[in-house]
Amino acid sequence: MLKFFYFCKPINSNKIRNQMDYNFHEIEKKWQKYWEDNKTFKTPEDLTNPKKCYALDMFPYPSGAGLHVGHPEGYTATDIFSRYKRMKGFNVLHPMGWDAFGLPAEQYAIQTGTHPSIITNKNCDTFRRQIKELGLSYDWDKEINTTDPGYFKWTQWIFIRLYNTWFDDKLQKGRPVSELQIPENVSALGKKEVNNYIDSKRLAYYDNAQVWWCPTCRIVCANEEVLNDGTHEKCGNRVEKKNLKQWMLRIPLYAERLLKGIDTLDWPEGIKDMQRNWIGRSTGAEVDFKIEGLDKDLTVFTTRPDTLFGATYMVIAPEHPLTEAITTGENRKIVNDYIKASSLKSELDRTDLAKEKTGVFTGRYAINPVNKKKVPIWVADYVLTGYGTGAIMAVPAHDTRDFEFAQKFGLPIVCIQDPDVTDQEQKSRILKGEECWTEDGKYINSSDKSTGIDINGMNKEAGIDFVTRWLESKNLGKSKVNYKLRDWLFSRQRYWGEPFPVIHWEDGEITLLNENELPLELPELEKYLPGASGESPLSNSTEWLNVTDKNGRKGRRETNTMPQWAGSCWYYLRFIDPGNDKLPFDSTKEKYWMPVDLYIGGAEHAVLHLLYSRFWHKVLFDLGIVSTDEPYQRLFNQGMILAFAYETEAGAKVSVDLVEERDGKFYHKETGAVLRQIVAKMSKSLRNVVNPDDVVSKYGADSLRLYEMFMGPLDVVKPWDENGVKGVYGFLGRAFRFFSNPENVFEGEEDPEILKMLHKTIKKVGGDIESLNFNTAISAMMILLNLAYKKGKVTLKTADKFTQILSPFAPHISEELWSLLGHKGTITYEPWPEFNEDFMKEDVFEYPISFNGKMRFKIELPVSMAKDEIIKVVMADERTMKWIASCTPSNIIVVPNRIVNIVFKN
RNA sequence: GCCCGGAUGGUGGAAUGGUAGACACGCAGGACUUAAAAUCCUGUGGCCAUUACGGCUGUGCGGGUUCAAGUCCCGCUCCGGGUACCA
Numbered sequence: 001m002l003k004f005f006y007f008c009k010p011i012n013s014n015k016i017r018n019q020m021d022y023n024f025h026e027i028e029k030k031w032q033k034y035w036e037d038n039k040t041f042k043t044p045e046d047l048t049n050p051k052k053c054y055a056l057d058m059f060p061y062p063s064g065a066g067l068h069v070g071h072p073e074g075y076t077a078t079d080i081f082s083r084y085k086r087m088k089g090f091n092v093l094h095p096m097g098w099d100a101f102g103l104p105a106e107q108y109a110i111q112t113g114t115h116p117s118i119i120t121n122k123n124c125d126t127f128r129r130q131i132k133e134l135g136l137s138y139d140w141d142k143e144i145n146t147t148d149p150g151y152f153k154w155t156q157w158i159f160i161r162l163y164n165t166w167f168d169d170k171l172q173k174g175r176p177v178s179e180l181q182i183p184e185n186v187s188a189l190g191k192k193e194v195n196n197y198i199d200s201k202r203l204a205y206y207d208n209a210q211v212w213w214c215p216t217c218r219i220v221c222a223n224e225e226v227l228n229d230g231t232h233e234k235c236g237n238r239v240e241k242k243n244l245k246q247w248m249l250r251i252p253l254y255a256e257r258l259l260k261g262i263d264t265l266d267w268p269e270g271i272k273d274m275q276r277n278w279i280g281r282s283t284g285a286e287v288d289f290k291i292e293g294l295d296k297d298l299t300v301f302t303t304r305p306d307t308l309f310g311a312t313y314m315v316i317a318p319e320h321p322l323t324e325a326i327t328t329g330e331n332r333k334i335v336n337d338y339i340k341a342s343s344l345k346s347e348l349d350r351t352d353l354a355k356e357k358t359g360v361f362t363g364r365y366a367i368n369p370v371n372k373k374k375v376p377i378w379v380a381d382y383v384l385t386g387y388g389t390g391a392i393m394a395v396p397a398h399d400t401r402d403f404e405f406a407q408k409f410g411l412p413i414v415c416i417q418d419p420d421v422t423d424q425e426q427k428s429r430i431l432k433g434e435e436c437w438t439e440d441g442k443y444i445n446s447s448d449k450s451t452g453i454d455i456n457g458m459n460k461e462a463g464i465d466f467v468t469r470w471l472e473s474k475n476l477g478k479s480k481v482n483y484k485l486r487d488w489l490f491s492r493q494r495y496w497g498e499p500f501p502v503i504h505w506e507d508g509e510i511t512l513l514n515e516n517e518l519p520l521e522l523p524e525l526e527k528y529l530p531g532a533s534g535e536s537p538l539s540n541s542t543e544w545l546n547v548t549d550k551n552g553r554k555g556r557r558e559t560n561t562m563p564q565w566a567g568s569c570w571y572y573l574r575f576i577d578p579g580n581d582k583l584p585f586d587s588t589k590e591k592y593w594m595p596v597d598l599y600i601g602g603a604e605h606a607v608l609h610l611l612y613s614r615f616w617h618k619v620l621f622d623l624g625i626v627s628t629d630e631p632y633q634r635l636f637n638q639g640m641i642l643a644f645a646y647e648t649e650a651g652a653k654v655s656v657d658l659v660e661e662r663d664g665k666f667y668h669k670e671t672g673a674v675l676r677q678i679v680a681k682m683s684k685s686l687r688n689v690v691n692p693d694d695v696v697s698k699y700g701a702d703s704l705r706l707y708e709m710f711m712g713p714l715d716v717v718k719p720w721d722e723n724g725v726k727g728v729y730g731f732l733g734r735a736f737r738f739f740s741n742p743e744n745v746f747e748g749e750e751d752p753e754i755l756k757m758l759h760k761t762i763k764k765v766g767g768d769i770e771s772l773n774f775n776t777a778i779s780a781m782m783i784l785l786n787l788a789y790k791k792g793k794v795t796l797k798t799a800d801k802f803t804q805i806l807s808p809f810a811p812h813i814s815e816e817l818w819s820l821l822g823h824k825g826t827i828t829y830e831p832w833p834e835f836n837e838d839f840m841k842e843d844v845f846e847y848p849i850s851f852n853g854k855m856r857f858k859i860e861l862p863v864s865m866a867k868d869e870i871i872k873v874v875m876a877d878e879r880t881m882k883w884i885a886s887c888t889p890s891n892i893i894v895v896p897n898r899i900v901n902i903v904f905k906n
Numbered sequence: 907g908c909c910c911g912g913a914u915g916g917u918g919g920a921a922u923g924g925u926a927g928a929c930a931c932g933c934a935g936g937a938c939u940u941a942a943a944a945u946c947c948u949g950u951g952g953c954c955a956u957u958a959c960g961g962c963u964g965u966g967c968g969g970g971u972u973c974a975a976g977u978c979c980c981g982c983u984c985c986g987g988g989u990a991c992c993a
Binding site for chain 1: 907908909910911912917918919920924925928929930931932944945946959972973974975986987988989991992993
């Protein structure tokens with residue numbers, strides 16, 4: 001600690017100015033106050049400037065732990081971008097807010113009995129203070145908080161719109177339910193059936209659903225919130241299946257739109273792929289199989305209708321609606337036992353199911369439509385109820401899962417494709433049905449006289465097309481597209497979330513509140529603990545809960561609340577006009593600012609938040625509420641920041657501050673034990689958390705910002721290393737000492753070498769900011785500063801420009817230098833310096849001369865020198881003689897201003 | 907299993923197919939200092955030489971294309987992320 005004592009010197013020490021140290025404490029405090037007092041970063045009101053930039057961070061959940069060093073990474077990136085755009089003359093919208101509903105605050109409320117809003121607000125205050133100390137150029141007048149009734153009023157308002165919207169499949173567009181045509185056969189059945197029909201079309205619906213239930217959190221989870229080991233992503237505990245009435249959103253109706261929209265976005269390809277995979281579009285056909293002895297068809301979905309001739313059995317999911325009808329008398333017991341066992345199993349451990357396939361025969365047969373052959377129908381839980389039709393035709397020769405199942409139960413495996421494979425042994429195994437083949441090949445055994453179909457000799461693509469059209473023409477099936485994406489479970493049994501503006505009446509009717517009744521606020525409670533059986537704590541609040549309409553009809557409010565995703569689904573829109581109490585936002589402002597030009601956050605939101613948010617946005621777009629089809633034009637994911645952690649040989653974790661390094665080895669300061677260094681996520685248990693507050697007090701916010709950007713490319717995972725902070729801190733100190741010293745800055749003609757480097761640097765830094773390559777931008781500025789040190793002095797103009805290009809990265813020190821260089825006010829709106837290619841031109845180029853591709857020496861030559869002239873000079877050089885000795889060059893490659901390569905044979 | 911990333915000095919990382927290792931850390935040496943810290947300067951991939959402005963080698967592994975490959979192609983290994991009976 002003593003080491004840094006000198007930082008505490010007052011800024012007005014009696015040292016003369018050219019010996020002034022870089023006192024970041026004073027400088028940062030001074031300029032943060034200046035910005036706040038002058039509202040420097042206020043969003044421009046003038047919407048006539050055609051250049052606008054909406055730079056957005058994924059707003060944080062304000063946890064009790066405060067900011068960690070991962071937060072400022074993305075925030076600094078968007079901040080540099082925003083500051084740069086301001087200097088380029090853009091109107092910039094750069095806001096920050098709080099995604100403040102969430103379980104931890106509620107958990108705390110349960111333990112302490114205090115209202116969650118109290119701890120939430122306290123946490124927001126901490127986050128705000130910490131963020132302000134980083135010098136981020138947010139317009140704090142735009143701050144929002146999802147738990148503010150003035151905010152969630154509009155979340156409820158959007159929910160009402162989701163409820164009142166249906167999806168017109170023909171137009172591929174959401175429309176108000178008032179425009180929904182009721183089919184005559186439905187309207188004939190009366191009002192109740194009409195309402196049921198409308199409800200079946202709404203984007204939001206209330207229904208009994210088999211849902212994942214986390215007994216620890218006492219909350220249901222969306223499919224996406226359950227990890228593949230069957231645990232809840234929030235708490236890590238095992239979830240169970242439960243049947244509960246819940247609110248659901250019909251996001252799959254927008255699957256095609258969500259999929260197509262991806263192509264128009266400037267997002268990382270990896271994230272786009274993840275969204276595509278999540279939506280999971282697959283094309284194929286639905287095929288109807290007659291069931292022997294039953295007047296019903298068994299419809300299956302398949303992506304390979306071409307393999308119908310290889311279908312040797314059928315499988316239905318245990319929960320399939322026809323299971324009971326299909327099962328014959330003598331098989332009833334064994335099938336029922338199986339269904340029971342598999343339902344129990346799924347509750348215990350789904351993942352174990354993946355290891356060994358199980359199933360039982362129903363006793364009944366279906367008829368294969370292409371050849372009229374009888375195929376047995378089995379029940380097996382490797383077929384899922386929720387996907388396709390919940391039934392499949394099994395083609396073991398050409399599907400690995402079916403192959404496994406058929407092998408286990410001795411079902412026939414008929415190869416119908418001569419595989420495109422060169423290995424003759426493998427080919428023979430496949431043809432004999434001893435190995436599964438899922439790639440392309442020419443059909444065999446694929447014709448039938450009774451039905452007249454014949455695809456023998458065709459390949460996969462032609463076969464799929466042919467069979468699908470044949471099925472359609474015979475009315476036996478149709479082409480079909482399926483999506484993995486499921487309805488979104490949209491309610492949680494919790495207190496600390498947006499209340500649904502919904503009343504359930506005693507007669508079964510559901511009504512939504514009128515807009516003038518919004519916001520529906522949360523009641524004060526004494527107990528925040530939810531019921532063990534799945535009811536929300538809100539059901540304890542009788543006064544709030546029970547309502548009566550003007551006719552005396554009794555009703556209960558919805559006691560579930562919305563999931564945390566709700567608030568973040570549209571917050572970027574509220575930032576545009578956060579104070580509006582008449583509308584969620586003004587549409588003129590929305591048209592101006594949308595879409596978001598740059599959106600930065602963690603890749604952990606690649607699927608959930610970004611998909612949900614895009615879904616809501618598309619609905620709002622269809623309803624004419626927003627002007628763009630997509631919300632986030634350009635997305636970027638910052639990589640996680642890891643940290644070194646230390647453990648003893650036994651594996652015990654040792655706090656970072658108890659470790660000392662000697663000769664590249666690590667020792668425990670107290671025990672002297674040798675320690676292992678590992679790189680891992682920052683976590684309390686590893687005792688390797690780096691607190692940004694500590695970094696700020698030790699090196700300053702500018703150093704923290706600069707280091708986070710200098711560590712490496714923004715999108716990669718990288719380990720925190722305090723020595724790296726020292727490095728950029730040194731750079732800022734050097735810059736400060738150099739430019740604040742009047743002896744180094746003069747008025748007059750600039751040295752040509754500096755001028756050239758300055759203009760190169762301006763170009764490089766500007767380009768790197770646009771492409772978010774901040775690490776190389778910083779190194780370019782370091783090179784320029786090193787050159788300035790070498791030359792000893794620069795012109796005032798150069799000093800100004802250096803300060804300007806540094807300012808988006810390290811704003812405090814830049815403001816201070818700007819005023820020390822004699823300027824008034826803030827540097828924020830100074831125009832970004834122009835670069836002049838003329839100054840960057842080189843007269844000479846140092847040609848690397850290589851022989852057979854190996855660089856041997858260099859010759860400095862004029863850039864304008866012609867190729868044959870260059871060859872002459874190079875061939876005349878005595879070093880060339882040495883390298884080619886007595887050989888004759890067979891070729892001489894000259895790439896102007898790049899390289900000379902002399903090719904010869906030994 | 908499938909889909910995406912990645913692998914470069916002691917470390918973080920640079921390199922439109924054209925001088926591999928920019929910049930920074932660390933380390934070594936020097937200057938300043940009574941001394942240390944801070945600061946400034948110099949050197950620094952490895953190996954062999956040290957008489958040289960010297961040679962050899964080098965971007966996970968094995969092939970290939972090219973005058974020229976860290977970069978492009980084919981085949982692997984390892985690491986990270988996502989996803990998983992999705993028919």
